[in-house]
Amino acid sequence: MNKTRRDLAKYVRLRTEGYTTNEMQAITDDLLEDILTLAMEGRVVSIKNLGQLRQVTKTPRPGRNPKTKVECIIPARKRLVFSFVPKLTFKERDS
Numbered sequence: 001m002n003k004t005r006r007d008l009a010k011y012v013r014l015r016t017e018g019y020t021t022n023e024m025q026a027i028t029d030d031l032l033e034d035i036l037t038l039a040m041e042g043r044v045v046s047i048k049n050l051g052q053l054r055q056v057t058k059t060p061r062p063g064r065n066p067k068t069k070v071e072c073i074i075p076a077r078k079r080l081v082f083s084f085v086p087k088l089t090f091k092e093r094d095s
Helices: 005-014 021-040
Strands: 045-047 051-058 061-064 071-074 077-084
Touching: 005 021, 021 045, 021 051, 021 077
Parallel strands: none
Antiparallel strands: 045 051, 051 077, 061 071
């Protein structure tokens, strides 16, 4: 089940007071944008008790067009990778 930015904003708003849904949506959008910007700059973003978001450079590799069977080189590219904290346990909440 995928969660959206709007779902995250609603979740946080229900646990805080003094913000409307639209205000919380703007706050969470800004936070996520800042995290992605830092990670795309090559910095490691650590989120306590959850994991790390970092940029990884993939090397060029050989590939093949499945339709024409023509071989080509897939160029190098950069990706964002999230690594979860090992042995992370989620506790069920009674509510």
